[in-house]
Amino acid sequence: MKTDSTSTLERLSLETLRGGHPVGTTGPRVAPGALTIGIVHFGIGAFHRAHQAVFTEDAAAASGDTRWGILGVTGRADSVVRQLQPQDCLYGVLQKGAEATSLRIVGTVRDVAWPARDSEKVVATLARATTHIATLTITEKGYLRAGDGIDLGLAVVQQDLALIERELLGECDLPASKSPIGLLVRGLARRFRGGAEPFTVLSCDNLVNNGALTRALVFSLVEALAPGAGRDELQAWLAASVSFPSSMVDRIAPATTAADRAEALGLLGLRDEALVVAEPFTQWVIEDDFAGPRPAWEEAGAILTTDVTPYERAKLRILNATHTQLAYLGALKGHATIAQAIADPALRAVARSTIDADILPTLDVPFGLNLEEYRDSVLERFTNPNLPHTTLQVGMDGSQKLPTRILGTAWDRLNAGHRPAGLALTVAAWITFVASTLQTDGPTLDDPLATRLQQAVASVDAAVTEPAALVDRFFALAEVFPPEVSASTEFRAAVVDQLGEVQRLVRTSA
Structure with missing residues (x-):
């Protein structure tokens, strides 16, 4: 079998990065080991790693608040887990302008999970009192919507409904969740059972009124649960203690190519399997409607507003x-x-x-x-x-x-x-x-x-x-x-x- 000659080179990690940065590279801006997980992100693809994760690290650096490390949740495949975990979840953002290129190492992602194997990890993290926010970049098709609610005719949604009902009953050793919204609601159900601390769900997808849409999908899924076993109480807690602000995100982050990885290798001297590429421009507008604490994203350049x-x-x-x-x-x-x-x-x-x-x-x-x-x-x-x-x-x-x-x-x-x-x-x-x-x-x-x-x-x-x-x-x-x-x-x-x-x-x- 033919082997890529770069595969024998040292890979980016906390250990290999200790030697310092070559000229032209920076980061992480906050010591990764100092961060505790306060955010669960669904859809940890290239865009999130080039956008919200960068804003979150910059906010921690500006404010000194280290509560906002991220647990990244993948989609259907485990490829991002295999990219990030061997690198202690470090990765580079190769910023490519029309005239200049730079490389920044980001360390705000502190763990990563594949729902097919790690649904329990995701649910447990969502339920912790120290976790305050779930963010989403699951693309338009990830919301599985039908009209104003979730598509209850889908087999994956029906399977997740059954899991949420069992979660509300306190059952253990449950199978893997099948959809991002189903896994999110399962985590919210456990949070409700375990202490019912306030929580914020922040959609970052390119959808009109994405916060209101996410709320409607969550509530439609909960409404479809069988009566009893805490369904009505869960609904009441969601209405009173969980907020769904909208946001608008903007940064072009194209697919990473072999040439990009070679360029980053030349800058850093380390192999980075989780590299992402992005333009210099970045923007994040967030509706300031949080049920609990949040990162100081405005100190990183985000716009907090009453109307996105x-x-x-x-x-x-x-x-x-x-x-x-x-x-x-x-x-x-x-x-x-x-x-x-x-x-x-x-x-x-x-x-x-x-x-x-x-x-x-x-x-x-x-x-x-x-x-x-x-x-x-x-x-x-x-x-x-x-x-x-x-x-x-x-x-x-x-x-x-x-x-x-x-x-x-x-x-x-x-x-x-x-x-x-x-x-x-x-x-x-x-x-x-x-x-x-x-x-x-x-x-x-x-x-x-x-x-x-x-x-x-x-x-x-x-x-x-x-x-x-x-x-x-x-x-x-x-x-x-x-x-x-x-x-x-x-x-x-x-x-x-x-x-x-x-x-x-x-x-x-x-």
């Missing part, structure tokens, strides 16, 4: 919507990265026009934010050539992203009497991209609804040969298109028209 909504809407509708549009148009045009797509004059013009005509008129101006300047900064951030965020990575899970990033804005503009051609173009580009995945040499469709989406296409030439029928089949997908949008003949006609515009743009040379 205007910031959230601006970010979702300007940055995320434009990212999505560039991902599909860029992929169709053969651009591998977002930086390549935004460098295409035709695509940059489309992005700018969509923001100005379809998005900015729907936004209230958040305090301290100039929307035109924010638009320009977003487009400029996309141009960073040292941040190869791929169009396929950004374009994954389109069925989950379009409702929050595109369709709500489209509905607002339709209600205002405006035909949102740019947003219709994005939907048309997504449909065309789905069709392209049916080609022999086409990309793989990475989406929870992949089979249904490809069935809706029917043929690779559908966008050209039967555009109206194709759009009708997609608009019939109730999981993607809200009833008011799917019923709009104006928007439907706009998407049909823009299928042809997609073909024209794809054929236009960069």
